[in-house]
Amino acid sequence: MSIGLRIDVDTFRGTRDGIPKLLRILSKRDIQATWYMTLGPDNMGRHLRRMLRPSFALKMVRSGAPSLYGWDIILRGTIWPGQVISEHLATTLRKPADAGHEVGVHAWDHHRWQVGIDSLSDTELDAELARACEAFVAVYGREASTAAAPGWRCTQRVLGLHSSMSLKYRSDCRGPARAFRPRVAGHAIDQPQIPVDLPTYDEGFAGSSRSDASWNDLLLARIGDDKPHVLTIHAESEGGSKASVFEEFLDRALASGHFFEPLRDWLARHPPSGEGSIVKGTVPGREGWVGVVGGGGR
Numbered sequence: 001m002s003i004g005l006r007i008d009v010d011t012f013r014g015t016r017d018g019i020p021k022l023l024r025i026l027s028k029r030d031i032q033a034t035w036y037m038t039l040g041p042d043n044m045g046r047h048l049r050r051m052l053r054p055s056f057a058l059k060m061v062r063s064g065a066p067s068l069y070g071w072d073i074i075l076r077g078t079i080w081p082g083q084v085i086s087e088h089l090a091t092t093l094r095k096p097a098d099a100g101h102e103v104g105v106h107a108w109d110h111h112r113w114q115v116g117i118d119s120l121s122d123t124e125l126d127a128e129l130a131r132a133c134e135a136f137v138a139v140y141g142r143e144a145s146t147a148a149a150p151g152w153r154c155t156q157r158v159l160g161l162h163s164s165m166s167l168k169y170r171s172d173c174r175g176p177a178r179a180f181r182p183r184v185a186g187h188a189i190d191q192p193q194i195p196v197d198l199p200t201y202d203e204g205f206a207g208s209s210r211s212d213a214s215w216n217d218l219l220l221a222r223i224g225d226d227k228p229h230v231l232t233i234h235a236e237s238e239g240g241s242k243a244s245v246f247e248e249f250l251d252r253a254l255a256s257g258h259f260f261e262p263l264r265d266w267l268a269r270h271p272p273s274g275e276g277s278i279v280k281g282t283v284p285g286r287e288g289w290v291g292v293v294g295g296g297g298r
């Protein structure tokens with residue numbers, strides 16, 4: 001069955017090191033994906049440091065956060081100011097597009113959006129997205145057609161932002177892998193939403209002592225139900241210390257007859273089946289709220 005493959009690139013190091021590594025892994029297997037890029041300053045160290053507070057530390061250490069993300073990511077934005085990714089790494093950001101992959105907007109400042117969305121005004125949020133879209137044009141020489149909110153921090157408020165209107169489709173929420181037209185201010189908009197149904201690696205390991213091999217077993221069991229799925233990987237983990245785990249997953253999935261495609265192709269294959277909404281919810285293993293598919297009208 002078809003699996004929409006989405007790659008979130010959240011950090012400077014994920015861009016610099018994770019993008020080339022994942023490109024090699026995917027091109028070896030003739031796979032293309034959708035890459036959501038963070039274009040502004042890398043302040044993700046603030047986020048990870050916050051996650052390392054005592055109540056979370058045990059889980060993170062058990063999940064191997066320092067080896068998963070690297071200490072430079074954990075410290076970035078705390079000891080030294082975050083570098084603007086699109087200014088330093090434009091050539092690397094272009095590599096997936098040059099190789100025919102789909103690219104879209106993830107964030108200007110991933111950290112600011114992820115932790116600040118509840119306190120940022122509509123104007124401030126719109127400015128974050130607008131800056132990301134402008135940087136996208138500067139890097140790729142064309143407008144973005146798709147976006148994915150950092151950390152799935154999205155409500156219908158985000159979809160109503162001026163800067164969001166020109167996007168053709170978005171992938172902002174968690175839920176069954178069925179595209180839908182989201183309702184904004186009571187009306188369904190013609191901007192399909194692609195929910196992500198499969199768990200991410202870091203979610204799978206939160207608070208557990210699961211082995212990498214059993215993680216792949218779990219993912220393969222989830223996709224073995226003859227239904228379409230959408231998977232998110234991260235340049236920082238699957239393009240870093242978990243690359244060989246991811247390669248093993250790809251090879252086992254391909255051997256079982258699955259195939260991977262960018263979200264634009266996945267959407268063409270599985271067009272929106274109705275209307276829906278995005279509401280605040282939670283997913284196991286992830287801290288705080290995320291946008292989830294709400295009920296009604298489906």
Ligand SMILES: [Zn+2]
Nearest residue numbers: 008010150151
């Ligand atoms: Zn992200």
